[in-house]
Amino acid sequence: MSELSTLPIEPLSATMTSEEVVAATKQFNYGTWRYQKSWNPLHVVDAEGCYFTDAAGRRYLDFSSQLMCVNLGHKNPAVIRAIQEQAATLPYVMPGYATTTRAGLSKLLLEVLPAGLEKFFFTTSGTEANEAAFKIARMYTGKTKIIARYRSYHGSTMASIGATGDPRRWPLEPGAKGQGFLFAPEVNCYKCPIKHTYPGCNTACADYLEHMIENESDVAAVVVEPVVGTNGVLIPPPEYFPRLREICDRRGVLLIADEVMSGWGRTGEWFAVDHWGKDSGGIKPDMLVTAKGITSAYVPLGVCATTAKIAAYFDDHYFAHGHTYEAHPMTLAPAVAAIHEMQRLDLVARSRAMGSYLGEKLHALKARHPSIGEVRGLGLFWAVELVKDHGSKAPLNSMQDKIDGKVAVVEKVAAEMMKRGVTIQAWISHFVIAPPLIIEKEEIDFAVDALDQSLGIADEYV
Numbered sequence: 001m002s003e004l005s006t007l008p009i010e011p012l013s014a015t016m017t018s019e020e021v022v023a024a025t026k027q028f029n030y031g032t033w034r035y036q037k038s039w040n041p042l043h044v045v046d047a048e049g050c051y052f053t054d055a056a057g058r059r060y061l062d063f064s065s066q067l068m069c070v071n072l073g074h075k076n077p078a079v080i081r082a083i084q085e086q087a088a089t090l091p092y093v094m095p096g097y098a099t100t101t102r103a104g105l106s107k108l109l110l111e112v113l114p115a116g117l118e119k120f121f122f123t124t125s126g127t128e129a130n131e132a133a134f135k136i137a138r139m140y141t142g143k144t145k146i147i148a149r150y151r152s153y154h155g156s157t158m159a160s161i162g163a164t165g166d167p168r169r170w171p172l173e174p175g176a177k178g179q180g181f182l183f184a185p186e187v188n189c190y191k192c193p194i195k196h197t198y199p200g201c202n203t204a205c206a207d208y209l210e211h212m213i214e215n216e217s218d219v220a221a222v223v224v225e226p227v228v229g230t231n232g233v234l235i236p237p238p239e240y241f242p243r244l245r246e247i248c249d250r251r252g253v254l255l256i257a258d259e260v261m262s263g264w265g266r267t268g269e270w271f272a273v274d275h276w277g278k279d280s281g282g283i284k285p286d287m288l289v290t291a292k293g294i295t296s297a298y299v300p301l302g303v304c305a306t307t308a309k310i311a312a313y314f315d316d317h318y319f320a321h322g323h324t325y326e327a328h329p330m331t332l333a334p335a336v337a338a339i340h341e342m343q344r345l346d347l348v349a350r351s352r353a354m355g356s357y358l359g360e361k362l363h364a365l366k367a368r369h370p371s372i373g374e375v376r377g378l379g380l381f382w383a384v385e386l387v388k389d390h391g392s393k394a395p396l397n398s399m400q401d402k403i404d405g406k407v408a409v410v411e412k413v414a415a416e417m418m419k420r421g422v423t424i425q426a427w428i429s430h431f432v433i434a435p436p437l438i439i440e441k442e443e444i445d446f447a448v449d450a451l452d453q454s455l456g457i458a459d460e461y462v
């Protein structure tokens with residue numbers, strides 16, 4: 001292997017100008033979730049820590065960790081080394097073989113996942129991990145329907161988009177929901193869709209879901225993002241998950257926690273469900289699905305984790321699922337390194353500490369900007385929701401605007417922030433703020449200042 005570093009590799013960067021790279025990207029590739037005409041991709045050439053750099057040499061503070069993925073920040077040396085060593089040792093074998101990497105990662109997962117999740121199916125995306133969970137739920141229970149919630153995202157394949165409550169599902173209807181997915185109202189104490197007020201509501205949202213289970217029959221599972229991500233960091237009240245767990249148990253329905261975005265220290269616990277039921281031994285989902293932060297997205301890895309009870313069922317029943325890239329060694333070795341790095345750097349505790357600093361700063365913004373309806377968050381996972389009217393809490397843009405390709409006000413604010421050297425996730429009428437867990441206070445100050453200076457654009461609409 002020693003000759004590897006001397007082998008010639010054609011340097012792609014020398015063959016195209018930046019303009020040609022952008023033009024070729026637009027000509028030959030699809031831009032996701034958008035009208036193609038509106039796609040003007042930034043040519044990114046480098047990234048380090050909390051920053052990435054474009055081809056013109058401009059540096060951006062990454063305030064949403066590239067789709068809430070890069071929890072360790074960019075270019076973590078331990079993860080890079082794990083990738084290099086795995087590539088040099090065993091780049092691929094088919095999933096039917098045992099590998100040290102898969103065994104090692106599985107044992108490590110037992111340390112960090114909520115207790116009771118003991119068998120793992122590895123995929124190359126969060127979407128596929130949800131697909132696995134839905135298929136396992138159907139095979140295990142012999143039932144078909146899966147209840148998800150509005151204002152949720154579970155992935156992009158036909159089944160997982162079918163389970164997605166947000167408008168990305170709409171262009172695929174009616175087929176998507178036709179696969180047995182139903183929707184309960186989202187849990188949103190700021191703007192409750194069933195018009196209750198917490199705490200007097202006694203978590204009526206959980207009652208609603210039970211009513212659906214009771215009246216539908218044939219319900220295999222309920223799938224929830226414990227803390228909703230893209231759709232606005234929606235955090236259920238303390239009673240919600242203990243109630244939901246009890247309802248699912250009593251009704252014989254599986255509970256799937258989709259922690260693709262909310263896992264890996266993002267909320268100040270290893271997993272978001274860890275926030276609930278602490279005085280009663282914690283909430284134990286029957287399946288937990290995760291991806292993104294497990295490798296900080298340096299390589300594509302997803303996991304569907306199940307209980308031993310579910311796993312045991314397949315000892316004597318055919319497990320009708322698999323992918324060529326399942327448990328791909330190149331995806332597993334970096335995950336081991338990434339989890340070790342999270343432990344070594346104590347990033348879960350850091351997420352809590354830096355998160356409360358960030359939260360204070362965001363709350364202070366609310367007093368200055370009439371467009372801010374609510375600021376909410378946990379750990380280093382925050383949303384700033386913009387409204388045009390505080391009474392009705394009407395958003396600045398609608399979900400339909402998204403599908404119609406209108407430039408939302410939050411996107412205009414994000415564009416302004418970019419001029420100030422900060423990138424932020426803007427979605428419909430809110431921002432999702434989720435910086436790398438290694439972020440420093442001065443970097444938070446810089447990014448919140450950029451938001452502060454850019455929000456005037458939105459204030460004009462109030």
Ligand code: PLP
Pocket residue numbers: 067124125126127128130153154155156225229230258259260261262291292302
């Ligand atoms: N589930 C949740 C909660 C997500 O946030 C995402 C992606 O953002 C997915 C599933 C889909 O994951 P992927 O994009 O890796 O397929």
